[in-house]
Amino acid sequence: MIHEPNHAFMVDEIVDDLKALYVRTDVRDGAVKTHLDHVLRKDEQGNLLAEPIRFARGKETRGIIVVDGSGGGKTTIIERALEKLPALQAAGEEEVPSFLKVTVPSPATLKSLGQEVLEVLGYPGKMSRATSWDIWATVRRQLANRGTAVVWIDEANHLFRSENRTEIQDILNTLKSLMQGKHPVIVVLSGIAALWEIVAFDAQITRRFSKLEFPPVTQATDGLLFRSIVETLCARAGIEPPEAADLVGRLMHASRYRFGRCIDTTIMAIKEALLEGHNRLDLQHFAEYWARTENCAPEKNVFLVPNWSRIELEPEEKDEPGVAKKSRARRGR
Template identity: 25%
Template sequence: MTIQTPNSFTPSASPMSGQRIRHPRIAATIEECRLMLDAGDNANLIVLCGPTGVGKTTLGDFLVEAELTAEATTLSQDPGYMPAIRLEAPASGERDFSWRLFYQRMLDALEGELDAPRTAYGIDPESGKVVRPVGPQTNRLSGLRTAVERSLRNRGTRFVVVDEAAHMMRQCHPSRLVEQFNTLKSLSNEYHVQWILLGSYDLFELVSLSAQLARRTHVIHFGRYREDVAEDVRSFRGCLKKLGESMPALKELDLLRYAEVFHQNTLGCVGTLRTVLVRLNLLVAEKDWSEDTLCKALLTEAQVTQIMREIVEGEERIAPGLKRNLAVQQPQTGRRVA
């Protein structure tokens, strides 16, 4: 996979997500993620924390697309091979996190490709016909887990991207959090599958649950573009320009004239910027351009205040935990060490 240089902004289009750009911050984060994927069992869980609207979902899509591109030759020879998938951790409304729904979503992602040979329990891989499953029933949690294990093995899946992974922590009693993530770690150990967990700053608490989880977890901070960092300001302006050029009603407008307004309003989060620009594009197409139209597309002060509060609290929480100390503790020998 080719990582973009700091000054490049490569657009990507998707039927589901529309225009996307691989901007400098996301390119650097992708590079670190892929390096940790090479660590294999030494990084079972890759936790990627960041503020709302920073572009975590887009990052997950890019990671999966890059893996599929890199494995194109193998995929052409083996249609059942599926090296990477992405799914969203469910917020089912239940009191506890629904592993049943989570496993079902995994099976849908792994077995949903109609052109690929089916491997789930209940489907004969040779004929594709439904057969009576032997062993645990797939409508039970144990049966779903068994089906997921078999599918991961047969598909040769290397990593699974889980978006909104903080749901796994919020919908669980604190006393059961270790058990919750040990479930993922066990799948990783048995089938050499790595998990990339995307979510809010709440996910950072994962490293404090147990020594075993802390040892096998790598944390990456996917931060916003800050207004007090000159390089970040330049990069944000590049994102604004590239996204504006991709939208029909905005491509002829000088949006950089309002770059500071967009930066303050979206707090330097490119996903939020894209949301604002999509709304602005619709409004301009309907009512033509004016500063009043721009104001209608922007987030309200109450929205900005709430998002900013969460960002500041999250950054303050994660900053001390990401420090690496190179100081060496000297042995207690009774003599002064020069």
Template identity: 30%
Template sequence: MSDLIIQTAQGIAELRGRFIRHERYEPLRARFQLLIEKRLADIAAGRTTDAHGIALSGASGTGKSCAMAQLLNSARDYLSASSFPQASIISLRVPSPATLKFVGQMVLRALGYNLATERQAWYIWDLVRHQLRARKILFLHLDEAQDLSSRGTAKELNAVASMLKTLMTDEQWPVGILLSGTEELETILNHDPQLARRLDTVHFGPLSAVHHAPEVIALVDGYAQRAGISADASVSILAFAERLIHSAAFQFGLVIEITIAAIEVALLEETETLTQAHFATAYEIRSSCTDAFNPFIVPDYFKIDARKVFTREMQ
């Protein structure tokens, strides 16, 4: 394997590992910080009150998972230096399709507890509550939480809501719940008002080509600088930012993915400047489309459905 490929792979891995703060992240961070401080205050005073949490929803590609990962990593660092350093947070991804029993087993494994025999769901979740208390878990994060109710039946929704509320209102050790997922997650919350009022809701909506274009210009320039190259003037104007936002189907996370992919193309070409042509190549690799359906090539890019791949002719 060539040194160029190795160096490029290492550089791209570093870029992917960086988190870009954006205007929607700060309200999420502030809300979570307040929840942490309230819980620490209750623990210091010897009080046991119902825990609260946060539900983060948004379409695929909006950057929810990255935002939650950054949020939890920062919170763990903060807790380790707090007045209650033994406190912890666990995070796991809900499988699809999911059952409450299987999710309970996953939580136990994340807590380092392995069941020796087959058990019923009620027994598993009773163990979950005991282990959360024993290991001083302040918050439980469930990503792709919409899959907690994949069938969406009233019985299933009731069971999910009941389980979450039980954890948050445990008389000995209430646990805050953090949920992140697609808009289908909102169905679970809207089904049970008691659960909804215990969760602050945050929604990552689509980008606005007009409002967010300056932020996207800064993002492209920042990533290029971190990669050791410069952004060409053609990718540092509002018109290009609007084109990039459209190409990413108006999703913040996809803007980042396409930008990093374009930088990868530039690094492999050993060029010192990131241009629109690199974005066009990155989009072609991503979507396997012809030039006529590449939004970085055609003038009337707004007619292209950026959510489709393998586009070679009019639908």
């Protein structure tokens, strides 16, 4: 380990550069673009407009639900898709984009979400004493005044932790109301896989929302891609790539087969190598980072043991919605 302060600073600069890189794939990025194509209007030349397609005789729009495991990279992909869509960008310096991103606040309630939307919109005041109905009426007016076409609610699964179906239905009804009226918007919800399971008990939601689920990565479908990603990241950092033939398999297993996490784990392993002054990335660097992250013994470290594929990793979706748990329990009886 090199302990010079300047060395650590330089390593952090390299790591920040690696984190800023975007890895595009035709399957994942293309899927988001396709779903957006089906909910936004087009002009005579086929260019997308910042205007939702209206259904049900012009009375409502359609939405999209994007689900993936924690660390899968869905937030980055959706954000990239919206930011790169010309129709949704600000027309001038004094204009604002036609999409709005909101991350579900904590505690997650219908009222707190409405207040968060107003804050992102730049609405003055918290409306802390207002009712949920008043807050959301204000939200709808502000979205119309702003000309918003897409409202994206990230980590939407946190909204549905309650086991009270009435509370869940109130949230779903409010989201549906954004997709109706004189100035309806497209609602995009993203979260873990349980998100679809909980909202699907409302038949109107399944009718109004298309579902996009990113599959886990596999060696068969993504092995060559990730070998290339590792080599590209190493080249960018100025070190040699690892020689281990089974690196990608270990990496995918350790990252629970999540796309984004595979990349994050690689970047942090590169940081280990750089801090230690090594000119080649190897399994030991992955093992050191992963041991701290998972707090595991060496014999349970995916990057150290020969039988790494037999190591069972604990699932991390511990925050799935309460109603989803109850509905699954009823099906299992």
